Amino acid sequence: MSDLIHPELSYKLIGALYRVYNELGGGYQENIYQRAVRKELIRSKIGFIEQVDTQLQSKLELGILASMNRNGIIFKRILRGRDR
DSSP, X not given: OTTOSSHHHHHHHHHXXXXXXXXXXXXXXXXXXXXXXXXXXXXXXXXXXXXXXXXXXXXXXOOEEEEEEEEXXXXXXXXXXXXX
């Protein structure tokens, strides 16, 4: 795992996700896990944004194929790559 761009943040994030899983286990709907992860990220002081509008674009110059709202959680620092 030495290729991680932000190793400390990545380990912190993985730990937060494991804490949620260990607490809830399996079998719940996605929105339950999303709320639990949100609360754990806030508690762990990990920055994130939710409900991100995105567009699916073709690499074959077909233009925008679809617009969608991502229900998941996006971690800004990991998305931006190597900026520290």
